Amino acid sequence: MNPNDFSKYEKARILGARALQVAMNAPLLIKISEEDLEKIKFDALKIAEVEFESGVLPISVKKPFPEKKEENLKRIKEKKVTDKEVEEKEVQEEEEIAKAGEIMELAHPEDELEEEVSEEAGSDEE
Numbered sequence: 001m002n003p004n005d006f007s008k009y010e011k012a013r014i015l016g017a018r019a020l021q022v023a024m025n026a027p028l029l030i031k032i033s034e035e036d037l038e039k040i041k042f043d044a045l046k047i048a049e050v051e052f053e054s055g056v057l058p059i060s061v062k063k064p065f066p067e068k069k070e071e072n073l074k075r076i077k078e079k080k081v082t083d084k085e086v087e088e089k090e091v092q093e094e095e096e097i098a099k100a101g102e103i104m105e106l107a108h109p110e111d112e113l114e115e116e117v118s119e120e121a122g123s124d125e126e
Contacts, residue, residue, distance in 0.1 A: 003053070010061050011052070018048035018057055029056045 006014065022028070023044040029051050040046040051057050 006061060014057065014059050014061070015048045015052055016047060017059060018051060019044040022047050029058075030054055 028047065032047065032050065039048075048057075056105075
């Protein structure tokens with residue numbers, strides 16, 4: 001494959017894998033002169049890049065493609081909603097929220113103040 005056929009993520013993964021191999025003393029797949037190695041300071045990632053650009057890496061990437069469907073798209077007819085229906089739905093939702101609030105017994109600020117006073121009194125006794 002051509003190096004330009006890979007996404008930047010695939011390229012990064014390939015280079016990282018090959019650089020790790022080179023760093024662990026794997027044999028180089030292309031001949032690089034000693035002078036060139038000194039220029040790149042024996043950097044495993046740079047060596048992997050040179051090998052990648054030359055196209056000699058035996059690493060492949062599987063790219064699954066979605067199945068091609070040959071059926072016609074069906075248009076869904078959307079039901080037009082009137083303002084009156086929207087208002088009715090909002091009123092219904094508000095009623096449901098109010099019922100849920102009654103079930104959960106909403107807290108009142110006075111109740112919280114009483115609890116704080118009783119806690120302070122309990123901590124003073126200790």
